[in-house]
Amino acid sequence: MTELIERADTAADTPVVELSMQQAINRALSDLLTEDPEVLVFGEDVGTLGGVFRVTEGLQKEFGDKRVFDTPLAESAIMGMAVGLAMNGWRPVPELQFDGFAYPAIDQIVNQVARMNYRTRGATPMPITLRLPSFGGIQAPEHHGESLEALFAHTPGLKVVAPSDPADAYSLLLQSVRSDDPVVYMEPKARYWERRPVQLREPSDPIGTSRIVRPGRHATLIAWGAMVHRCVQVAELAAEDGVDLEVLDLRWLKPIDAAGLAASVSRTRRAVVVHEAPLTAGLGAEVATLVTENCFRDLAAPVQRVTGFDVPYPAGPLEPQYLPTIDRVLLAVQRTLEY
Amino acid sequence: MRPVSPTHEPAGREAIDVDHLSPDLTRALYRDMRTARDLDTEAIALQRQGVFPAYVSVRGQEAAQVASASALDPARDFVFPTYREMASALAYGVEMVGYMSTHRALWHGGLHDVAASRFGAVNAVVGGPVPHAVGWAVGERLRGDDGVALAYFGDGASSEGDIHEAMNFAGVFGAPVVFFCQNNQWALSVPNDRQIAGGSVSARAGGYGMPGVLVDGNDAGAVHQATAEAVARARRGEGPSVIEALTYRVEPHSTSDDPGRYRDESETERWRDRDPVTLLREALLAAGHADEAHLAEVDARAAKEAERIRDGVANAPEPDGSDLFTHVFRETTEELTRQRRTWQEEVEL
Numbered sequence: 083m084t085e086l087i088e089r090a091d092t093a094a095d096t097p098v099v100e101l102s103m104q105q106a107i108n109r110a111l112s113d114l115l116t117e118d119p120e121v122l123v124f125g126e127d128v129g130t131l132g133g134v135f136r137v138t139e140g141l142q143k144e145f146g147d148k149r150v151f152d153t154p155l156a157e158s159a160i161m162g163m164a165v166g167l168a169m170n171g172w173r174p175v176p177e178l179q180f181d182g183f184a185y186p187a188i189d190q191i192v193n194q195v196a197r198m199n200y201r202t203r204g205a206t207p208m209p210i211t212l213r214l215p216s217f218g219g220i221q222a223p224e225h226h227g228e229s230l231e232a233l234f235a236h237t238p239g240l241k242v243v244a245p246s247d248p249a250d251a252y253s254l255l256l257q258s259v260r261s262d263d264p265v266v267y268m269e270p271k272a273r274y275w276e277r278r279p280v281q282l283r284e285p286s287d288p289i290g291t292s293r294i295v296r297p298g299r300h301a302t303l304i305a306w307g308a309m310v311h312r313c314v315q316v317a318e319l320a321a322e323d324g325v326d327l328e329v330l331d332l333r334w335l336k337p338i339d340a341a342g343l344a345a346s347v348s349r350t351r352r353a354v355v356v357h358e359a360p361l362t363a364g365l366g367a368e369v370a371t372l373v374t375e376n377c378f379r380d381l382a383a384p385v386q387r388v389t390g391f392d393v394p395y396p397a398g399p400l401e402p403q404y405l406p407t408i409d410r411v412l413l414a415v416q417r418t419l420e421y
Numbered sequence: 422m423r424p425v426s427p428t429h430e431p432a433g434r435e436a437i438d439v440d441h442l443s444p445d446l447t448r449a450l451y452r453d454m455r456t457a458r459d460l461d462t463e464a465i466a467l468q469r470q471g472v473f474p475a476y477v478s479v480r481g482q483e484a485a486q487v488a489s490a491s492a493l494d495p496a497r498d499f500v501f502p503t504y505r506e507m508a509s510a511l512a513y514g515v516e517m518v519g520y521m522s523t524h525r526a527l528w529h530g531g532l533h534d535v536a537a538s539r540f541g542a543v544n545a546v547v548g549g550p551v552p553h554a555v556g557w558a559v560g561e562r563l564r565g566d567d568g569v570a571l572a573y574f575g576d577g578a579s580s581e582g583d584i585h586e587a588m589n590f591a592g593v594f595g596a597p598v599v600f601f602c603q604n605n606q607w608a609l610s611v612p613n614d615r616q617i618a619g620g621s622v623s624a625r626a627g628g629y630g631m632p633g634v635l636v637d638g639n640d641a642g643a644v645h646q647a648t649a650e651a652v653a654r655a656r657r658g659e660g661p662s663v664i665e666a667l668t669y670r671v672e673p674h675s676t677s678d679d680p681g682r683y684r685d686e687s688e689t690e691r692w693r694d695r696d697p698v699t700l701l702r703e704a705l706l707a708a709g710h711a712d713e714a715h716l717a718e719v720d721a722r723a724a725k726e727a728e729r730i731r732d733g734v735a736n737a738p739e740p741d742g743s744d745l746f747t748h749v750f751r752e753t754t755e756e757l758t759r760q761r762r763t764w765q766e767e768v769e770l
Contacts, residue, residue, distance in 0.1 A: 122563075148563050154593050159552045159586035166556020166570070169499070169541075172563070174556075189583070193546050194553070200748045201530035201542045207751055239749055262751035290754060337754035 096281050104274040106248035107137050107213075109282060110255040111175065115145045118173060121259060123150045125160055125177030125213075134179060135215060135274055157183050161190035164210045165198060175259055177213040181268075182225025184214055188233075195264045196239030211258045211265045216244065217307050217358050218405060219272030221398035227271075228395055229359035231306070234266045235336040235368070241289065242335040244268040246310035249280040250293070250333065257285035268335075270307035290337035294346065298328035301352035301418055304343065304369055306332045309356045309406060316411045327415065335365055343369065344376035351382040352418040356406050361389040383421030386414040436707075437700045439642040444710035450491060450512075450641050451705055452719050454483040454698050457508035459727035460517070464507075464524060468676040472735050473524045477505045478672035484697035485603045485638035485666040487512040489571065492648035497568040499557050501541045501550040505603075506573050515540045518733035525734055528744075532737075548574060548581030551600070555587045558596035562658075569655040571599040571648075577608025579622045588663070592630040597655035599648065600626075600663045603638060605670035610683040623665035631661045638666030639697040642704065668697075742769055 101109070114121045123141060125133075129152040132139030142150040153160050157178050164174040178184050184191065191212070198208050218227030234242045241263050245251035251269070258265035287293075295310060296317050303313040310331045317327040330346050332338065347353045353373050355366040370385035388406040396404050439447045461480050468476040479486060486508035490500065495514050502509060510520045510533070519533035523543045530542030544550045554572035561568045578584060579602055591598045602622045606613050613620070626633025632654075636647045644666055651662040669692035673680045680686065705711045711719075746753070746761045 154586075154589055156586040156589065158583055159555070159590045162549070162552020162583060162587065163556035163559065163590060166501075166553035166558070167560045168556075169536075169553060170557045170560030170564075172560050189546060189549060190552065194544075194549055198542070199751065202535040202748075203528070203532070203744075204748045204751070205534055205536040206542075241750070241754075289752070337756050340756070 096283060098279045098281050100277050101248045101280050101282075102275050102277045103245070103248045103251045103269070104135055104137050105277075106252040106280065106282065107255055107269065108139060108141070110252045111138060111141055112144065114175070114256065114259050115141065115149055120171060120173040121149070121175060122167060122172050123175045123177070124153050124163075126153060126155050126179050128152060128177050133177065135271065137213075137269070137274075138177070157187035158190050161187040161195060161212070164212075165190065165194050165208065168208045168210055169198075169206045173209045173259065175211045175213060177215075179215065180222075180226045181214055181216045181228035181230055184212075184230055191234075191240070191266075192237050196237050199263075200239055207262045208264045209259075209262045211255070211261075211267050213267050213269060215271050216268035217270045217272065218395060218401060219270075219308055219358075221401055222271075224395070224397070227401070229357065229390070231268060231335045231357075232359060232363060232365045232368075235365055239264065240336065241265045242268065243333060244270065244307040244335060245333065246270065246273065246295070246305075246307055246331050247280070248278060249283065250331070252280075252282045253285040254333065257289060261289065268307060272308040273311060290334045290339055292333055292339035292342035293331045294328060295331045296327070296329040298326040298350065300326045300350060301354060301415055302328045302330050302346045302350045303411065303415075304330045304332060304353060304355040305357065306335060307358070309358060312406065312408065313356055313411065316408050316415070319408065320412065320415060325415065325419070332369070338368065338372060340372045340376060343373055347373050347377045348380045351380050353381075354386040354388060354411065354414045354418060356388045356411055358390050358405055360392045361387060362392050364389055383418040386418050388414045435695075437637070437640040437642055437704050438708065439701070439704045439710065440708050441646060442642050444708075446491070446645070447642070447701070447705055447708070447710045448715075448719070450488055450645065451698075451701050451711070451716070452723060453487045453491065453512040454508065454641065454701060455720055455723040456726050457483045457487060457511050458698050459724050460511065460521075460730055461507065463727050463731040464521065465672075465676065467525075467731065467735060473676075474526050475676050476524050477675045479505055479508045481671040481692060481697065482603055482605060482638065482668050483508045484641035484644055484701065485668045488641040488644035489601050489648040489664070489666070492645055492652050493569065493571055495539055497566070498652070499539045499541070499554070499568060499570050501554040501557070501570060501572040502543060503547050503550065503573055503575065503578065504543050504545050505575070506543075509573065510540055513540050514538070517730045518737060521730060521734040522737055525737070527737060527740060547578035548583040551578075551584050552587040552590065554598050555591045555594070555596050558591070558598045558655075558661075559594050561597060562595075567597075567656050569597045569599060569652050571601055571652070573601050573603060575608065576602065576604040576606065576613055576616055576622065577611070580616060588625070588629040588631070588661070591661040595658070595660040597658070598661040599651045599655060600661065601648070602663065602665045604665050604667050606667075607670045607674070607680075607684065609674045609678065610680075612684070621665065623663050626663035629661075631663060633663035633665065635665045635667060638668030639695050639700060641697060641701045
């Protein structure tokens with residue numbers, strides 16, 4: 083499976099190392115703190131503790147408590163502080179500890195972070211990257227398994243990205259933090275820990291570029307975050323039955339790679355979009371619309387959506403029944419093939 | 422049971438004194454307060470003429486605003502306003518045609534250069550900019566610079582969670598912030614005793630580990646002194662503080678408001694009689710800082726300046742439609758570029 087995810091265009095000059103996504107993000111933060119003295123990392127428990135997921139482990143020790151620091155527990159003020167720091171020339175990389183705790187900061191994110199450059203007609207750029215451990219799959223308490231991408235993608239002024247593997251987590255974070263626009267960087271908690279051989283690379287694709295994780299001919303599975311891994315599992319199982327599925331990792335949820343989607347689905351003529359968030363008004367609807375707008379004549383079947391249900395994110399035992407399962411995705415593949 | 426508010430009753434405070442301030446300073450305060458008053462009057466007139474869709478008057482709050490803003494250094498400090506800080510902007514040296522353009526609805530936030538003037542964009546989410554002041558101030562200390570952030574907010578905003586979060590952050594980080602509450606006693610239709618549990622915003626400062634003072638917001642000398650002390654303290658690295666300037670919103674909340682529906686306007690009349698511009702004028706004369714001839718000259722110049730700003734904003738060009746798209750991102754997206762083309766093809770026509 084690793085081979086499938088390995089990138090075809092990998093540069094040969096950096097060594098292959100075994101890393102988890104959590105370690106790859108840590109490496110990216112360390113490299114960013116090194117390359118740019120204006121980068122600041124802060125949030126709840128990111129300093130002394132190194133973050134509840136240890137993503138910031140060792141950074142305060144290496145870069146000092148002025149560059150990497152703990153804040154009091156107040157998400158709105160963390161994001162408001164990021165705005166003020168950006169107005170004073172810093173490049174803030176705040177962390178909100180869990181997806182569900184972004185809600186208390188929505189006013190600052192939507193009304194302030196996303197609009198300040200617009201409001202001031204470019205006088206005060208907001209080069210803020212909000213790191214947000216996101217999505218479900220780890221049997222966590224309530225408010226620790228939310229998928230907020232549609233909300234952020236719907237907000238003018240924000241860019242949104244969700245890596246699916248360690249290599250992308252590294253390069254997409256470099257790209258996000260170096261960007262002068264605010265980026266919500268959604269880390270799939272369920273994929274933090276799996277180690278795999280990766281090559282850490284400078285970002286090479288422009289912001290808003292998707293990636294074909296696995297080429298295929300019969301249908302395109304479109305996903306982001308942890309669902310990419312699930313779709314690869316689905317593709318491997320389908321291959322045993324002679325069904326050749328392409329897996330497209332959207333990566334950027336805003337801007338969405340409409341051209342990349344069209345190129346893939348025009349070839350395969352069938353698309354299934356998979357996400358953890360509830361169905362109604364989820365980002366899958368946007369993806370399906372883009373595919374339909376751009377590939378209408380090529381489509382052999384309506385775009386299928388496999389998503390969470392329109393219910394609050396459930397507790398542990400029900401989690402596997404809420405999240406798109408391999409079987410549910412396979413059923414959607416079957417529907418699109420038999421249409 | 423209604424808590425008692427420690428409000429200054431206007432009766433018994435018929436005069437202020439400015440003997441503790443330099444004549445140059447008090448004359449400058451008077452000049453800016455007078456100009457702000459005239460500009461405020463012009464702005465209300467522009468709204469009546471249909472040039473401004475709406476306007477929020479600062480009348481009666483000129484001392485609180487001018488005397489606080491003038492305690493700052495526009496070369497190194499930064500002001501974070503809400504939406505009723507016109508007199509502060511003027512005293513701080515902000516380009517006022519640009520600033521007032523927000524009231525003509527030419528651009529949300531105003532057209533003044535926020536970075537160059539070091540005076541934030543007008544912000545209608547009251548409380549929202551206050552954590553920005555803390556972030557800015559923390560950034561100042563991180564760099565080893567000695568600028569001070571001053572955040573304006575009102576008695577209504579003092580109920581917002583962001584204010585409390587910001588004060589706590591500032592206390593924890595020892596950030597050089599002055600939290601300046603203009604308590605004008607009315608948050609639209611809601612009075613202090615339905616807004617501020619405990620009756621005092623400044624009294625809350627102790628809970629956040631910083632000093633808080635209540636000053637007569639209609640006494641320009643008192644406001645200036647309190648602010649100068651808080652700024653000096655912050656600049657010395659001794660951290661944040663809260664100033665609550667007690668004043669009164671003598672005009673409606675906005676030109677769209679009808680205060681007769683919720684308050685006794687005879688109280689408003691008593692506060693109109695304690696006009697901060699008149700109080701300062703009389704204090705200047707009493708202290709020998711200016712004579713009638715000088716003040717008459719200042720009054721004439723203020724009226725001219727207010728007319729200049731009025732004409733500037735009334736005649737300012739409307740923004741181009743393409744401005745819809747220009748500053749959404751620093752690096753725009755293909756989708757936004759496509760939508761901009763749609764605008765050109767289908768809307769601009």
